[in-house]
Amino acid sequence: MTRHTTVRPPLSETSGSDFARLSRKIAEAGLLERRPGYYAARITVVAVFYVGGWAAVALTGGSWWTLAAAAFLALVFGQVALLAHDAAHRQVFRRRRGSEVCGRIAGAGIGMGYGWWQDKHTRHHANPNHEELDPDLDPDLLVWSQDQARAAKGLPRLIGRWQAFLFFPLLTLEAFNLHVSSVKALANRSLKHRTLDGALLFAHFAVYVTVLLWLLPPGMAIAFLAVHQGLFGVYLGSVFAPNHKGMPILTGEDRPDFLRRQVLTSRNVRGGWFTDIALGGLNHQIEHHLFPSMPSPNLRKARTIVRRYCEDLGVDYVETGLITSYRLALTSLHQAGAPLRQARVPARGRDRAGGNDR
Known part of the structure; x- marks a missing residue:
């Protein structure tokens, strides 16, 4: 008896959803492959800066130059947060266990609850800029x-x-908000590994305060904490603010397909290698949202493919400079608060403004 083997025809470039066709192009370009060498180098450099920053605090000791070390460590903490982000998305390791270990170590280094942040960020990715479904x-x-x-x-x-007007000043509190939210999440019984997260969190707080009080006089320790945590918050907020603020907000049953849901609510930021380092690759927000597990150094290469593909589909692909992205975000915030400003205008003033004065 002759046995016949069924041969499946190759997938056509026109088969599947819009995202499926784009995904095949990205996979064929090899952009979903892991970059172990890159991440080994990046983790090493950040770790050296982390240790070096604290060494500088010890060396400057009673000098007010220690505040310069605080500012430097704020940037380093931001880079650690970006590494935790990449690990949570499995950009560093393919397997869950390696990703969680790396993410938890990074989270512990900056006082962030890894489980809380991962749950929140996963829900954001599923429904970006959706008023009822995006926790951001x-x-x-x-x-x-x-x-x-x-x-x-x-x-x-x-x-x-x-x-x-208050947005950037309020960002000085963002790091404290990160710590407080991480602690509050420990009360959520559905949070996985919350005991481990709690132990790592409080160990970080204990070591952080002990080191400051050991190396610095009390007044200088308070000044260091304020500068370090304040600038860390500003850096974090400045990294994430350009990505979605000022982009369309979805409500109710607004549920476009996956590709459009991610592209239309995200904004890229133009720039070179320095922008990629400072923003951790999140300046390529559209590509990151389409392919969250793509290693960050591959996002710039994916941009060319994604942008051309969106142009062929007629899907708006928004990309601006960094300053413009902040301007758009602040303009959106100002417009959102308009009803609250109008509510403060006296009724007679509103009548006159509308030409209805009696």
């Missing part, structure tokens, strides 16, 4: 849309009126 759009301090402004109470209502 929760109106806990700022309002991101005029509907949120109308419903705002407490601090969001007070701050929302002038939030565009």
Whole structure:
């Protein structure tokens, strides 16, 4: 008896969804392959800077030059956070265990709860810029849309009126918010490995405070903490602010297909190698959202393929300079807070403004 083997025809470039066709192009270009050499070098450099920064604190000791070390360590902590981000997306290691170990070590180094952040960030990636589903759009301090402004109470209502002007000053509190949110998440019983995360968090806080009080006089230790944590927060916020703020916000049943959901709500930032280092590759936000596990050094190469593909589909691909991205984000925040500013205008003033004065 002759046995016949069924041969499947090769996938056509026109078969599958829009994202499936793009994904094949990216895979054929080899851009989803891991980059162990790159990450080994990057982790080594960041680790050396981390140790060197604390060594500088010890050497400067009672001198106010220690605040320069605090500023340097703020940048280093930001780079550690970006490594934790890459590890959580399995860009560094293909397997879950290696990714979690790397991510937890990085998180412990900066006082961040890895499990809390990974859960939050995963939900963001699934529904970027969706008012009800993206945790990054929760109106806990700022309002991101005029509907949120109308419903705002407490601090969001007070701050929302002038939030565009307060945005960068408020970023000085972002690192503290990171620590507080990580601790509060430990009360969530559904959080995996929360005991381990809690132990690592409080170990970081204990070591951090002990080292400062051991190396520095109390007043200088407080100044160091304020400068270090404040600038760390500004750096973190400056990295993530250009990515989605000022882009379309989805609501209700707005659920475009995966490709459009990721591309239309994200913004790329133009720049060279320095921008890639400073923003950890997140300046290629569109490519990152389409392919979260793609190693960050491959994102720039993927950009050419993705941009051309979006142009062929007629899908808006937004890319601006860094300063423009901040301007758009701040403009969006100012517009979102408009109902709160209007609410403060006296009724007679509103009548006159509208030409209805009696």
